[in-house]
Amino acid sequence: MDFAPTPRQQAMLDAAEDIMRVHRERQEARGQDENSRFPRELSASLGEAGLLTLWADPDVADPFSCASLVQELVGYHDGTAASILFVNNAASAILSRGCSSPLNRDVLDQACRGKINFSFAVTEPEAGSDVAALQTTAQADGEGFVVNGVKSYATGAADADYILIVALTSTDGPAKGGTSLFLVPGDAAGLTKRKLVKPTGDAHATCKLTLEDVRVPSDHLVGEHNGAWRLLFLGGVVERLLVAAVSVGVAQRAFDQARDFLSERKQFGQSIIEFQAVNHRLADHLSEIEAMRWLTRHAAWSADCGIDAPSRINMAKLFASERGSAIVSDLMRLVGGRGYFPDDPLNLAAREIGLSLFAGGSSEIQRNGIARGLMATPAAMK
Template sequence: MDLTLSDEQQDFRRTLRSFLAAEAPTDVIRELDRTETFPADLYAKMAGLGLTSMGLPEEYGGTPCSEIDLCIALEEVARVGACLSYALVPTLTFCGRGIAGYGTPEQKQRYLPGICSGEIRMAMALSEPEVGSDLTHLSTRAVRDGDIYVINGQKVFTTGADTADYLLAIVRTDPDAPASKGLSVLIVPRTAEGVTVRPLPKLAGQATHTCEVYFSDVRVPVENQLGELNAGAKIVFGLLDGERVFVGAQCTGIAQGALDLATGYAKERHQFGKPIIEHQAVGHLLADMAMDVRVARLVTWEAALLLEQGRPCSTEASVAKVTASEAASRCVSNGMSVLGGYSYMTEFAMERYWREVKLYEIAGGTNQIQRNIIARSL
């Protein structure tokens, strides 16, 4: 298994890093989060660079790329700021892929060109107040009324819902079927009558809100059903392997950002007559950080290769998600130690990395659930 990047991939990383350094430096991300301003201009610029079309079908404006290419892009975006990841990832790697993989020709033509151009954003409406890890027991209902579905219920942790154009919602369409057999996926316009969105205050990435969504007699046409009736669990769980791989990529990006910041600081900061990187205690922290970055990247790319080949990768995706998220958490914690008191200052990105990284032990299925998946494979 060759994980050596090609010259083109290395050029892509350099180009993207340079672009983000110019357009989204730490002070810009900090101000976006402080004011809770959605990064619409940055999103449009990322779309212009082709990020919103990566991996989607060419005939709808997509850009062919490998899963490693996409991991590189998500690493670099997460390295800059979670609010950009939260804006990009749900639309691109879950909703866009869901429509590309399960949508009708009409749905693909209607939504994918706008997703690829950056003009359409979507949010994942999956979790509910009483349903997170056990998604199959959700209670949001969609009742057929002629050519219309009438939706009632509530979703939570729906990131980007207040600025999205559409919500990709999993709902119960057959209350008499076994829990996992009576679910369907609907594409719901965010501005549909009866949809109410409420942003939730949170720890990090405030520029892209995470929201509660309420459905009160929301009417959507049957043609907005994604995939087959009552096949929603298969669709969502089929997309979750990819989501976990891409969580690994985002974690790798945060860890890399923390390592870069800590290393640069340690070379410039002098104590006891020499740069602190020359003190063994600090050097060992940086060595541990470097090892965590490398392990996170390798397990993520291994899972990404299997995903690209269309091979089963649920276990590998879970391994990548757990390993990368926990490695990134250790890495950022060590970075806080290297920066010392300055790690607590918002002038530096380290305190933001520290706040951002915890989510990834939860998002995409908690690490405890991932360990269940891994254990069942043994």
């Protein structure tokens, strides 16, 4: 078995590393105040390098593996960049599989050239884990649709050119057969966005959306009318893999920062890392981060090969988000009082990785997915 990145994967990793270096230099030159501004240059560079539309590029035969490697690396460097990568890849994966009009193709083409940013709005006040309980409607009207409803959390919506919205297009029968996807322009009349206060990630703001008689032409429908469910399934799988990968990146960053600090800081006449009570904890954490990494990469490889991917991705997401959050929380404690303050890097990492417990679905929903697989085909009958 060869675990090394392929030449194409390595080229993507090199491109991502360069983009992150330029972004860091730009941030340092501008100062902290710039950190809550949407970094359009960063998003354009990631887009131009093809990193925001990995499922849309026909030359990429292994999008899950490429995405997991790049997302881990970007997550290691910067939370905002990781969020931009996550949202755009999930939305563009759906759009690329559901490209049903010249408008869809044009938007996707622009996204592949780094000209477009997406947001992806599924969650509603009454429909979180239970997506099928959605209440947003899109009613056919003349040449298009009229959309009404509320979306609770749409990350990136404040600066998105297009928001991929999920809405009911038929109320006859279950939502799974009566739901459609629409590309709603970010500046559509009747669309109101309210930025939500988050513990971190203001530069890629999460918004509450209200849609009041928002008119979208029929060529803004993505995929088939009433045919969203198959595309949403793909979007969910992509999201969960990317959450697992970013958890690995953030946990590794926190680990490296804590190890450096604990090596330098001395108490009782020696480096804190020399106390066995400390270095055994670090040894456990590093072992688990390695397990998170390879579970995630293996799940990505399985998806590229078409082998039982959804279940393996559920497992990777569950393990990486749960263990990653616990590890970063312990690292924050290990560095002592400085970890309590919001401007401490360990504190930032803990806030960043906290989202992994909800993004792409909570741990209970991952367990439900894994358990469904257990009950589907008894081993003895395979």
